[in-house]
Amino acid sequence: MARSSRSSTTRLLYTLYSSPKTTPSPSPFPPPPPCPCSSPISALLAGNFHLRRFSSGSAARVKEEKDAWWKESMEKLRNIGISAHIDSGKTTLTERILFYTGRIHEIHEVRGKDGVGAKMDSMDLEREKGITIQSAATYCTWKGYQEEKRVAGEKWWLKVLVDCRRWWLDGYRMPKLVQEVVAGCERWKSKRGLVAQGGGCQWKVNIIDTPGHVDFTIEVERALRVLDGAILVLCSVGGVQSQSITVDRQMRRYEVPRVAFINKLDRMGADPWKVLSQARSKLRHHSSAVQVPIGLEEDFQGLVDLVKLQAYYFCGSSGENVTAEEVPANMKELVAEKRRELIEVVSEVDDKLAELFLADEPISSTELEEAIRRATIARKFIPVFMGSAFKNKGVQPLLDGVLSYLPCPIEVSNYALDQTKQEEKVMLSGTPVGPLVALAFKLEEGRFGQLTYLRIYEGVIKKGDFIININTGKKIKVPRLVRMHSNEMEDIQEAHAGQIVAVFGVDCASGDTFTDGSVRYTMTSMNVPEPVMSLAVSPVSKDSGGQFSKALNRFQREDPTFRVGLDAESGQTIISGMGELHLDIYVERIRREYKVDATVGKPRVNFRETVTQRAEFDYLHKKQTGGQGQYGRVCGYVEPLPHGSPTKFEFENMIVGQAIPSNFIPAIEKGFREAANSGSLIGHPVENVRVILTDGASHAVDSSELAFKLAAIYAFRQCYSAARPVILEPIMLVELKAPTEFQGTVTGDINKRKGVIVGNDQDGDDSVITAHVPLNNMFGYSTALRSMTQGKGEFTMEYKEHAPVSQEVQMQLVNTYKAAKAAE
Numbered sequence: 001m002a003r004s005s006r007s008s009t010t011r012l013l014y015t016l017y018s019s020p021k022t023t024p025s026p027s028p029f030p031p032p033p034p035c036p037c038s039s040p041i042s043a044l045l046a047g048n049f050h051l052r053r054f055s056s057g058s059a060a061r062v063k064e065e066k067d068a069w070w071k072e073s074m075e076k077l078r079n080i081g082i083s084a085h086i087d088s089g090k091t092t093l094t095e096r097i098l099f100y101t102g103r104i105h106e107i108h109e110v111r112g113k114d115g116v117g118a119k120m121d122s123m124d125l126e127r128e129k130g131i132t133i134q135s136a137a138t139y140c141t142w143k144g145y146q147e148e149k150r151v152a153g154e155k156w157w158l159k160v161l162v163d164c165r166r167w168w169l170d171g172y173r174m175p176k177l178v179q180e181v182v183a184g185c186e187r188w189k190s191k192r193g194l195v196a197q198g199g200g201c202q203w204k205v206n207i208i209d210t211p212g213h214v215d216f217t218i219e220v221e222r223a224l225r226v227l228d229g230a231i232l233v234l235c236s237v238g239g240v241q242s243q244s245i246t247v248d249r250q251m252r253r254y255e256v257p258r259v260a261f262i263n264k265l266d267r268m269g270a271d272p273w274k275v276l277s278q279a280r281s282k283l284r285h286h287s288s289a290v291q292v293p294i295g296l297e298e299d300f301q302g303l304v305d306l307v308k309l310q311a312y313y314f315c316g317s318s319g320e321n322v323t324a325e326e327v328p329a330n331m332k333e334l335v336a337e338k339r340r341e342l343i344e345v346v347s348e349v350d351d352k353l354a355e356l357f358l359a360d361e362p363i364s365s366t367e368l369e370e371a372i373r374r375a376t377i378a379r380k381f382i383p384v385f386m387g388s389a390f391k392n393k394g395v396q397p398l399l400d401g402v403l404s405y406l407p408c409p410i411e412v413s414n415y416a417l418d419q420t421k422q423e424e425k426v427m428l429s430g431t432p433v434g435p436l437v438a439l440a441f442k443l444e445e446g447r448f449g450q451l452t453y454l455r456i457y458e459g460v461i462k463k464g465d466f467i468i469n470i471n472t473g474k475k476i477k478v479p480r481l482v483r484m485h486s487n488e489m490e491d492i493q494e495a496h497a498g499q500i501v502a503v504f505g506v507d508c509a510s511g512d513t514f515t516d517g518s519v520r521y522t523m524t525s526m527n528v529p530e531p532v533m534s535l536a537v538s539p540v541s542k543d544s545g546g547q548f549s550k551a552l553n554r555f556q557r558e559d560p561t562f563r564v565g566l567d568a569e570s571g572q573t574i575i576s577g578m579g580e581l582h583l584d585i586y587v588e589r590i591r592r593e594y595k596v597d598a599t600v601g602k603p604r605v606n607f608r609e610t611v612t613q614r615a616e617f618d619y620l621h622k623k624q625t626g627g628q629g630q631y632g633r634v635c636g637y638v639e640p641l642p643h644g645s646p647t648k649f650e651f652e653n654m655i656v657g658q659a660i661p662s663n664f665i666p667a668i669e670k671g672f673r674e675a676a677n678s679g680s681l682i683g684h685p686v687e688n689v690r691v692i693l694t695d696g697a698s699h700a701v702d703s704s705e706l707a708f709k710l711a712a713i714y715a716f717r718q719c720y721s722a723a724r725p726v727i728l729e730p731i732m733l734v735e736l737k738a739p740t741e742f743q744g745t746v747t748g749d750i751n752k753r754k755g756v757i758v759g760n761d762q763d764g765d766d767s768v769i770t771a772h773v774p775l776n777n778m779f780g781y782s783t784a785l786r787s788m789t790q791g792k793g794e795f796t797m798e799y800k801e802h803a804p805v806s807q808e809v810q811m812q813l814v815n816t817y818k819a820a821k822a823a824e
């Protein structure tokens with residue numbers, strides 16, 4: 001189509017359907033920079049891809065412009081996670097963020113009376129139970145409300161298409177015209193070097209809301225692995241709780257810079273200063289408040305920003321109108337004191353600010369803001385924000401804080417392992433220029449097949465591209481690329497480094513790395529905790545066996561902490577996970593999503609076995625029963641692996657010479673591994689063991705892989721008892737809080753459960769007890785605690801380690817196992 005006719009057609013269509021005007025809510029924050037792609041014609045040409053037009057000058061000039069645009073779009077992007085202890089208000093906070101950024105148009109509460117539930121709790125079970133089970137990703141734009149314009153643009157297109165269909169039904173040939181316009185736009189786009197992208201010139205935030213319950217900890221791990229920054233939510237009444245410590249440890253492990261948000265300032269007993277001091281002592285945070293609340297509990301009205309020295313109030317039915325005012329006169333002294341404290345704390349870790357502070361020079365808002373940003377990104381400081389998500393106060397300044405203080409993707413160093421150079425560590429540029437490197441960090445079965453969440457670390461991914469899964473070597477086409485908004489998705493044409501997107505129909509496992517094939521990089525893997533609890537499960541009706549296996553396969557692929565196995569003796573399906581709640585949720589999902597009723601056994605603890613000393617083996621497996629015989633002899637020893645060893649089982653072939661031909665060695669290793677899957681004490685896996693093969697013998701005719709594999713299995717069993725095996729059980733870190741009057745009863749009960757009390761603190765009228773207790777003795781604890789404390793006690797527990805059981809318990813377990821075997 002000729003260029004002039006295309007322009008006139010697009011103009012005509014645009015005049016017919018001009019985009020509806022949107023009026024963003026007034027904001028006291030500085031206006032956003034003008035968006036270079038908001039002209040009507042480029043919006044039209046953009047369709048829903050929000051295109052950016054580059055000049056038609058020399059190639060060098062276009063490259064320069066493109067680079068500048070990529071850089072700007074990266075600088076204005078934040079990938080953040082929201083994590084905290086259970087019930088701190090993460091989902092409530094995310095709901096407000098989505099509302100104020102124009103992503104949703106109504107606020108719905110977790111367990112709200114309207115029964116709708118929060119946007120990010122999209123699963124029915126989450127809405128019913130009022131807890132987050134799966135992490136959910138979304139994205140929004142802040143400052144500029146560009147998103148509303150984009151949505152309006154999309155609606156505009158939809159209207160054109162709907163009307164064209166109507167006209168066509170009426171006998172007009174309009175669809176042809178539209179087709180030509182669309183095709184023309186595409187041609188124009190490729191000729192002029194236009195880049196399809198999700199609105200890079202606006203401030204954009206990708207958010208992952210994570211569950212608080214420790215049973216779903218893998219969701220937090222996965223999110224933190226791929227995020228550049230995080231909001232740690234703390235409850236102003238509960239303070240730093242056990243799961244806050246775990247989440248903070250995970251953030252440290254993945255070196256994630258963070259801001260803290262002290263929520264629920266409207267609640268009775270709210271004390272943000274107590275929580276700040278707990279964060280300093282319990283979490284070893286080098287932190288200081290960047291805000292002071294105006295009133296607390298029922299009187300909580302607003303916040304004073306210590307950097308800008310402004311008071312903010314949140315008006316309107318949902319706190320959407322933020323008004324900036326002078327600091328109240330009665331707070332000036334407190335504000336001056338807290339600002340000085342903030343400057344002092346930041347100066348300790350930022351030389352530039354320290355110079356100004358020591359010279360006693362006045363410090364401007366910009367200087368302070370820049371110093372806080374430098375220190376936060378360097379993970380030397382944690383700015384503390386405050387508010388009440390539920391009462392719609394303090395969320396917009398927190399969002400501003402995310403932009404001001406948390407890093408953009410190019411400010412974070414990410415590394416990959418080069419598989420062509422013995423896993424040499426390579427720093428990724430983090431820019432779209434360069435080969436594609438993307439990590440699949442989460443899988444989810446959607447309506448349209450497997451959905452794989454990708455974090456792109458370098459390069460660009462386009463719909464229709466071929467990408468290589470470095471872990472499996474498979475070449476895959478990207479059939480569909482989407483951006484997630486909780487359970488909804490939006491198709492996009494391409495995404496670049498720094499972004500979090502999802503692809504459909506890509507077969508992979510979570511943790512796999514994708515590249516464009518020009519490099520063989522893998523990203524370092526995630527920390528996946530071992531399951532601590534199991535239960536036997538089987539479908540009630542034999543006919544539903546197919547659906548039952550489909551469900552288990554899917555859940556196993558999606559969640560690395562959920563495992564499915566077969567009990568070798570009883571033939572039952574055993575599912576293992578992180579706790580009772582984790583397994584209950586899966587059984588319920590099998591029932592709801594796959595319509596399979598299942599019989600469930602009693603939950604049991606995942607014991608393990610290990611050896612405590614070296615023991616030699618020398619085993620000859622010989623069978624002569626006519627035909628070809630079996631012959632294989634293996635000699636060597638088993639020994640415990642050193643404490644803290646990263647692997648659970650090691651096999652080493654130290655045979656000098658050809659006592660056993662090398663082609664039989666893999667079968668021998670396989671035999672030992674198989675034997676270690678089930679120890680002879682109670683049939684649980686044997687871990688932390690090394691097998692060394694030193695000698696053996698083979699027969700020219702009768703030796704085979706099978707003969708050597710069997711020899712290895714019997715050799716392991718032969719030496720096992722000489723290696724003094726012990727049973728290991730999972731020990732849980734339990735934190736419980738109860739009114740002090742019940743302290744004696746509660747600690748007595750912990751002792752009865754063979755727990756060891758390691759901490760006892762006072763928090764107002766409550767006692768906070770920390771203990772290490774065997775998981776096997778924690779069944780039914782929530783009911784017991786409720787009855788001991790008249791329903792006033794609460795507790796959380798998380799896996800700490802596997803430790804040897806006492807001699808007495810070991811004898812009991814072994815006898816029960818033997819009795820069960822004898823009865824079979």
Ligand SMILES: Nc1nc2c(ncn2[C@@H]2O[C@H](COP(=O)(O)OP(=O)(O)OP(=O)(O)O)[C@@H](O)[C@H]2O)c(=O)[nH]1
Nearest residue numbers: 086087088089090091092131132212264388389390
């Ligand atoms: N008073 C008060 N209640 C709040 C506030 N924020 C959240 N809540 C309430 O606290 C409860 C838990 O809130 P959620 O947002 O589900 O907390 P969460 O941290 O996402 O919970 P999990 O994901 O299950 O760990 C809900 O009943 C909320 O209404 C707040 O600022 N003030």
